[in-house]
Amino acid sequence: xxxxxxxDLHINHPENRKHVDxxxxxxxxxxxxxxxxxxxxxxDVEWALRLLRDRFATVVWAPGNHExxxxxxxxxxARGVERYELLVGxxxxxxxxxxxxxxxxxTGEDGRAAAIAPLFLLYDYTFRPDxxxxxxxxxxxxxxxxxxxxxxxxxxxxxxxxxxxxxxARLELTxxxxxxxxxxxxxxxVNHYPLVREPTRVLRYPEFALWCGTEHTADWHIRxxxxxxxxxxxxxxxxxxxxxxxxxxxxxxxxxxxxPRGKGPAQPTTxxx
Numbered sequence: 001x002x003x004x005x006x007x008d009l010h011i012n013h014p015e016n017r018k019h020v021d022x023x024x025x026x027x028x029x030x031x032x033x034x035x036x037x038x039x040x041x042x043x044d045v046e047w048a049l050r051l052l053r054d055r056f057a058t059v060v061w062a063p064g065n066h067e068x069x070x071x072x073x074x075x076x077x078a079r080g081v082e083r084y085e086l087l088v089g090x091x092x093x094x095x096x097x098x099x100x101x102x103x104x105x106x107t108g109e110d111g112r113a114a115a116i117a118p119l120f121l122l123y124d125y126t127f128r129p130d131x132x133x134x135x136x137x138x139x140x141x142x143x144x145x146x147x148x149x150x151x152x153x154x155x156x157x158x159x160x161x162x163x164x165x166x167x168x169a170r171l172e173l174t175x176x177x178x179x180x181x182x183x184x185x186x187x188x189x190v191n192h193y194p195l196v197r198e199p200t201r202v203l204r205y206p207e208f209a210l211w212c213g214t215e216h217t218a219d220w221h222i223r224x225x226x227x228x229x230x231x232x233x234x235x236x237x238x239x240x241x242x243x244x245x246x247x248x249x250x251x252x253x254x255x256x257x258x259x260p261r262g263k264g265p266a267q268p269t270t271x272x273x
Contacts, residue, residue, distance in 0.1 A: 004031065004033065023268070033190050069154035079156040108273055124168065129206050186225045188229075236251070
């Protein structure tokens with residue numbers, strides 16, 4: 001069996017929805033890690049996760065920013081923490097693992113076990129462009145460049161005063177949970193955003209890195225014994241290595257991004273066997 005990963009399905013695009021509808025495991029024992037941005041609407045998130053849970057032995061979900069958007073077209077108008085908790089409840093009804101559940105343990109063909117840790121951390125504007133010392137300066141530069149994430153309008157932090165405050169709370173909660181993983185057990189860390197800043201260096205618009213993670217997780221792959229790290233969000237599928245740990249960017253992305261590659265939308269990436 002294989003531990004597979006995919007993200008940024010964005011099934012509001014018909015071509016992506018068709019792609020997801022065609023996803024199948026290679027064996028009955030395959031697990032699938034879904035690193036966020038399934039869809040913008042709750043009903044679409046439910047459709048996709050239900051379909052995948054019916055096909056794969058285990059499905060693990062970490063939220064992206066799009067699931068947390070409150071868009072006018074969605075009948076579900078919950079915001080912030082309320083929306084996240086609603087999605088967690090939906091996943092539990094479907095039998096999909098979330099960041100709020102005990103970490104499932106995956107055992108490979110070699111008998112080595114790893115705790116699969118889906119994370120929900122958000123970002124805190126610390127991935128700042130060179131030359132900007134403060135969050136205010138970095139955001140001002142992004143606005144001047146007209147590179148501003150839609151999160152600023154649709155991802156509400158209620159009841160927190162801002163997304164960075166929500167991020168701080170999530171960091172504290174998540175770090176305590178990861179510290180409780182037995183010391184003899186390695187991990188696979190699954191987050192919508194990369195845990196280190198380096199993957200964002202290739203962004204066409206460096207200002208967008210503000211909405212791509214937090215410097216506070218820069219050593220988590222070391223401290224929490226990661227065998228691999230899985231993320232999405234950047235829509236640049238590839239594998240890079242940091243301190244000997246593979247970081248897999250596993251996004252499908254938008255049709256306008258994957259069509260020019262000439263290979264069709266991305267298939268799930270094999271993380272471990």
